Amino acid sequence: MGASYDEQATYRAQGLDAxxxxxxxxMMALTTQVDYIRWMPGSIGTALSDTADWVVEAGIYxxxxxxxxxxxYEDQRLESGLASDTRYFQGGVGYYFAGYNGNxxxxxxxxxxxxxxxxxxxxxxxxxxx
Numbered sequence: 325m326g327a328s329y330d331e332q333a334t335y336r337a338q339g340l341d342a343x344x345x346x347x348x349x350x351m352m353a354l355t356t357q358v359d360y361i362r363w364m365p366g367s368i369g370t371a372l373s374d375t376a377d378w379v380v381e382a383g384i385y386x387x388x389x390x391x392x393x394x395x396x397y398e399d400q401r402l403e404s405g406l407a408s409d410t411r412y413f414q415g416g417v418g419y420y421f422a423g424y425n426g427n428x429x430x431x432x433x434x435x436x437x438x439x440x441x442x443x444x445x446x447x448x449x450x451x452x453x454x
């Protein structure tokens with residue numbers, strides 16, 4: 325679990341996140357994450373709106389082949405009427421070539437603003453070093 329807070333002049337952001345990794349057997353584990361962040365841009369710009377984002381992701385990890393199929397849902401709520409709320413749905417697979425320190429993910433899904441609808445493909449490389 326984690327929490328964050330950032331404040332700069334009139335800008336503020338608050339976040340919470342939780343990650344869970346539950347091994348069922350030596351052959352697989354359930355991984356889930358839930359993230360929330362609220363942005364309050366203040367007087368940074370009139371085009372920016374207070375925004376609340378939720379991300380929920382779940383997958384099954386197979387350590388013997390280092391693969392994890394996953395599904396993800398994101399909900400972005402804007403408090404101003406300048407733009408529509410947005411929802412993202414996607415599914416894909418991640419290859420964990422260095423465990424949690426390095427992975428490559430490919431996913432496909434769609435973005436729905438209530439006004440427009442778009443298909444999306446994402447290729448993501450992540451690295452972590454400490």
